[in-house]
Amino acid sequence: MCEKVKHKTALISGASSGIGYQCADLLAQKGYDLIVIGKRAAKLEKAVQTLRQHPVIIYPLVLNLCEPDAAENVFSFCKVNHLHVDVLICNAGMNCVGQLMHTSPEEIIDILQLQTLNPSLLCRYFGREMKKKGGGHILIVSSLTAYTPFPTLSLYAASKRYLHSFSKAIAAELKPFNVKVTDLCPGGVETDFFDNRGKFILLAMRFGLMMNARKVAEKGLNAMFKGKTYITPGWVNCLLIYMIHLLPRFCVAWLFNHTSLFANETDSKYEQKNKYLNHE
Ligand SMILES: NC(=O)c1ccc[n+]([C@@H]2O[C@H](COP(=O)([O-])OP(=O)(O)OC[C@H]3O[C@@H](n4cnc5c(N)ncnc54)[C@H](OP(=O)(O)O)[C@@H]3O)[C@@H](O)[C@H]2O)c1
Numbered sequence: 001m002c003e004k005v006k007h008k009t010a011l012i013s014g015a016s017s018g019i020g021y022q023c024a025d026l027l028a029q030k031g032y033d034l035i036v037i038g039k040r041a042a043k044l045e046k047a048v049q050t051l052r053q054h055p056v057i058i059y060p061l062v063l064n065l066c067e068p069d070a071a072e073n074v075f076s077f078c079k080v081n082h083l084h085v086d087v088l089i090c091n092a093g094m095n096c097v098g099q100l101m102h103t104s105p106e107e108i109i110d111i112l113q114l115q116t117l118n119p120s121l122l123c124r125y126f127g128r129e130m131k132k133k134g135g136g137h138i139l140i141v142s143s144l145t146a147y148t149p150f151p152t153l154s155l156y157a158a159s160k161r162y163l164h165s166f167s168k169a170i171a172a173e174l175k176p177f178n179v180k181v182t183d184l185c186p187g188g189v190e191t192d193f194f195d196n197r198g199k200f201i202l203l204a205m206r207f208g209l210m211m212n213a214r215k216v217a218e219k220g221l222n223a224m225f226k227g228k229t230y231i232t233p234g235w236v237n238c239l240l241i242y243m244i245h246l247l248p249r250f251c252v253a254w255l256f257n258h259t260s261l262f263a264n265e266t267d268s269k270y271e272q273k274n275k276y277l278n279h280e
Pocket residue numbers: 013014015016017018019020037038039040041043044063064065066091092093094114141142143144185186187188189190191192193194213
């Protein structure tokens with residue numbers, strides 16, 4: 001990761017914190033100019049200020065990637081500024097914890113837009129450019145939740161499953177053109193992501209099972225530059241993937257019947273919260 005590059009550009013969605021920010025920092029260390037995208041202007045500005053310690057050019061882009069035309073706007077921004085993307089990192093994601101029946105139609109559209117349509121379109125726009133140029137790297141951030149349906153994480157886990165499958169397919173399509181696609185599939189990582197911590201997450205934190213965002217970014221970028229199609233950082237996570245298939249069905253059924261393990265949300269808690277909000 002230490003060898004410096006010249007005149008290369010990386011585009012990172014969701015670069016204002018967590019895994020995306022760490023990827024941006026590592027790539028800037030390597031000499032990449034950066035196009036960094038985030039939703040909240042102040043948060044992105046703060047991240048950009050620290051990234052400016054590196055002698056590279058940084059293009060911040062405040063955008064809500066849930067908007068249907070967001071990917072097209074990102075592409076136009078690059079065209080207007082004559083920016084050629086050598087590394088694309090589709091990382092932006094949102095935490096969507098809750099039962100589907102408690103999720104608003106707007107939230108459903110937002111998460112699917114952010115975690116399926118937007119990365120697909122970004123890969124389509126920039127993948128075509130890389131193919132024409134005869135080289136490039138794409139890193140898609142999915143999740144360990146892609147391996148099994150998760151009650152109270154139905155949309156999140158299903159959209160990550162989409163990315164998991166999508167990245168493998170386009171990796172094969174783009175391989176003949178020297179465009180490498182890698183699926184980064186992290187388990188729990190300590191970031192801003194968990195504003196609503198279920199017992200499952202709190203337990204994982206207590207037992208030190210959550211990974212450090214820097215480490216995850218390092219592993220992801222190393223795998224990407226080596227041209228690997230897939231990486232799950234951490235041996236415990238690799239073991240979990242293997243165990244999921246071996247788990248007896250009654251254990252899975254028990255877990256699925258205790259959804260509060262995944263999120264602090266049961267029907268009665270939801271009603272209590274709603275009653276409280278309606279009284280405000
Ligand atoms: N943390 C984990 O345990 C874990 C595990 C597996 C996979 N992942 C995946 O890793 C990726 C990065 O998450 P993280 O853990 O690093 O969390 P994070 O620190 O919360 O980072 C999420 C990034 O995405 C951006 N973002 C979210 N919604 C956006 C929107 N609508 N438009 C533009 N940008 C948006 C955020 O910007 P704003 O703050 O401005 O909204 C932020 O920069 C996500 O795809 C997540 O699903 C995380």
